[in-house]
Amino acid sequence: MAKIKSPAMLEEYRNEILRKRKYYFRTISLCGGPGCHAQHCDEIYEAVKKAVEENGLSENVEVKKTGCHGFCEMGPIAVIQPEGIFYKKISLDDVSDIVNRTLGKGELIKELLYPDPENGKPITKESRVPFYAKQKRLLMSMNEYIDPCKIEDYIAQGGYSALCKALFEMEPMEIIEEVDKA
Structure with missing residues (x-):
């Protein structure tokens, strides 16, 4: 990525990311929060990635x-888009069915x-x-769309646009006023 x-x-750059992603037919978002870590979400995530690849779905999922x-x-929770399917208490035993049947x-x-x-x-x-x-989810409303380890996910959802505006379009006093309002 260029500066x-x-x-x-x-x-x-955001549009480039979105262009590449439009070819995905489905997205499965697996919760990686602390509670799900205690229930082996990392192993489930790796198993889903492997099964998607082995079943030839990598281009579409x-x-x-x-x-x-x-x-x-x-x-552990999985949300599958675009349908918004919500699966609860998933386990390694469920991976094959999730990949083959749902994805x-x-x-x-x-x-x-x-x-x-x-x-x-x-x-x-x-x-x-x-x-x-x-619920009106504010802080966690984008969780299922953003992998915290992939900055492209954040940028694709409009991340850094406010920073960009502050750096390139606002005067210092305008920034201070904006912070005071918030």
Whole structure:
């Protein structure tokens, strides 16, 4: 990556990242938070990456290990986009089914879906899981999209645009006023 010398360069780099990513048909985001670490999320992540590769899905499926998804009691958690599928308490034993059935064929695995506490029916989407449904997630709203070890993920989501604006478009007093407002 070249040194960013203007807002236009940052936007150009961001667009380049997004162009490369548009070819992914699905993205699986595996929680890498502390609670999920205690439940072997690193081994699950490596197993998913390996299975995706072995099944010839690398061109169409992106595998991410992200920050905490917040619902530690249900970890390890996987969220699959673009559908928003929410799988709870996944294990190494589930990897083959997740890769072959869900990532490969778009099928749901009922046993991994969160059961509705009122009627027991499986909830397929993360946004409908009661734990998340009434939340307005601010700090963790981008977790499933950003691998904290990949700066490109942050830039792809608009990261550093405010810094770029401050460095190249604002005067020092404007920056101070902005910080005071915040």
